[in-house]
Amino acid sequence: MSKVSVDIILCRAGSMNNYAYLLVDEKTGKSAIVDPSEVTPIVKVLEAKGIELDYILNTHHHYDHTDGNIELQKITGAKIVGNKKDAARIPGINIEVEDEFLLGESKAKIIEIEGHTKGHIAFYFEESKDIFTGDVLFSLGCGGMFEGTPEEMCESLEKLSQLPDSVRVYPGHEYTMHCASFALYVDRDNQNLVNYVMEAKEKQQKGLPTIPSTIGKEKKCNPYMRVFDKEFRNKIGVANATSVEAFIGLLNS
Ligand code: ZN
Ligand code: FE
Numbered sequence: 147m148s149k150v151s152v153d154i155i156l157c158r159a160g161s162m163n164n165y166a167y168l169l170v171d172e173k174t175g176k177s178a179i180v181d182p183s184e185v186t187p188i189v190k191v192l193e194a195k196g197i198e199l200d201y202i203l204n205t206h207h208h209y210d211h212t213d214g215n216i217e218l219q220k221i222t223g224a225k226i227v228g229n230k231k232d233a234a235r236i237p238g239i240n241i242e243v244e245d246e247f248l249l250g251e252s253k254a255k256i257i258e259i260e261g262h263t264k265g266h267i268a269f270y271f272e273e274s275k276d277i278f279t280g281d282v283l284f285s286l287g288c289g290g291m292f293e294g295t296p297e298e299m300c301e302s303l304e305k306l307s308q309l310p311d312s313v314r315v316y317p318g319h320e321y322t323m324h325c326a327s328f329a330l331y332v333d334r335d336n337q338n339l340v341n342y343v344m345e346a347k348e349k350q351q352k353g354l355p356t357i358p359s360t361i362g363k364e365k366k367c368n369p370y371m372r373v374f375d376k377e378f379r380n381k382i383g384v385a386n387a388t389s390v391e392a393f394i395g396l397l398n399s
Contacts, residue, residue, distance in 0.1 A: 148173035148251035149274035152316065154355050155191055157183040162210045163320040165357070167278060168197070169271075174250030176200045179224070180269065180278045181318055182214030189221060199224040201249065205280025206266040207235035211318060229256070232265025243267075259306065261299025262289035270309070276358075277309065280318040285346070285359040286339075287325030288370045289318075300373070300393040307374050311362025322346045322356040329369050332382060332396065338366040369396055 153168040166188055167180040178201035182188050192199055199222035204212050207228075215226050215237045228236035230244050241247075247254045247269065254269040259282040270277045281289035282302050291299050306315075326343045333339055342363060346356040364371045372378040373392040379385055384392050 147253065147273045150249060150252045150271050150276060152274075152276055152314075152358075153191060153195075154316075154357070155179075155187050156320065156355070157187055157214075158210060164210050165316065165318060165320060165355070166214075167316055168192070168195075169203075169249060169252075170197070171250030171252040173252075176250030176252075178203050178227075178249050179214075179218065180316075181205055181211040181280065182218050183210045183212075185214040185217045185221070188214060188218060192222070198222065201241075202226045203247070203254075203269055203278070204228040204236050204239075205268065205278060205318060206263045207232055207237075208263065208281065211280065212237050229258075229265045229267045232263075235265070257305060259283075259302035261291055261294035261296075261302045263293045266294075266302075268306070270313075275310065275313045276316065277306070277313050277361075278316045279306065282306075283315060283364065283368075283371075284317045284319060284325055285315065285322040285357055285364065286329045286342075286368050287321055288368075296394045296397055297390055300370075300390045303370055303393075304374055304389065306361065307365055307371050309361045311360060311365065313361045314358040315360060315364060316358050320355060320357070322359075323350055325368075329367065332369050332399065333367075333372070333378075336367065338363075342367045 150169040155166040157164040164183040169178045180203045225240040226238045227241040230242035257268040262281045373389045379392045
């Protein structure tokens with residue numbers, strides 16, 4: 147088993163603020179780009195590092211995660227990897243995954259996290275403790291439910307909440323400060339959240355990404371991940387609600 151290194155690449159800056167990620171397996175040098183929404187900033191990084199790209203990994207089919215697939219494949223010859231169940235909608239897919247994907251000697255577990263789209267997956271590199279959560283889990287928020295129900299979204303977030311606290315979370319967008327206002331609205335006296343938002347704000351002021359977050363931080367600060375905590379449900383006045391009911395309550399508030 148091996149670990150991956152992760153480089154963060156901002157794409158569609160100023161409009162969608164998408165993140166693509168460059169992963170390199172430490173033992174074999176095999177490389178992958180997660181969710182290439184546009185090609186130019188990615189090619190710049192690949193050239194600067196002298197990397198010949200092996201794979202393109204997609205968390206889901208939305209254009210702002212897959213728009214660069216075909217062009218990046220043309221330039222690099224990389225193979226396109228996506229969920230077998232959503233293969234019809236992943237542009238140029240070559241490798242259909244179900245349970246795991248091997249990047250050299252680094253193994254990614256494929257975790258199905260529906261709710262945002264049907265067939266949305268996360269790539270979880272267990273050895274390095276890195277997870278790529280696309281548009282399901284953002285820092286301090288969660289994605290819109292385009293093709294899924296709140297129940298499915300909540301179930302997916304619960305799956306993620308069961309990973310070790312130290313796992314680093316790499317979401318599909320830089321939405322932290324945007325999500326922070328709602329988080330603070332419902333959970334203003336949560337000192338962990340207040341501190342986290344302050345740190346994120348400082349990073350953004352320096353032009354730095356606020357991510358990665360961690361599962362532990364999200365469980366302490368993200369209201370949509372806090373619904374699994376009875377104390378939090380108590381605090382927001384729904385002590386007798388299930389986590390799903392509390393989740394739906396947050397969506398409606
Ligand atoms: Zn999306
Ligand atoms: Fe997106």
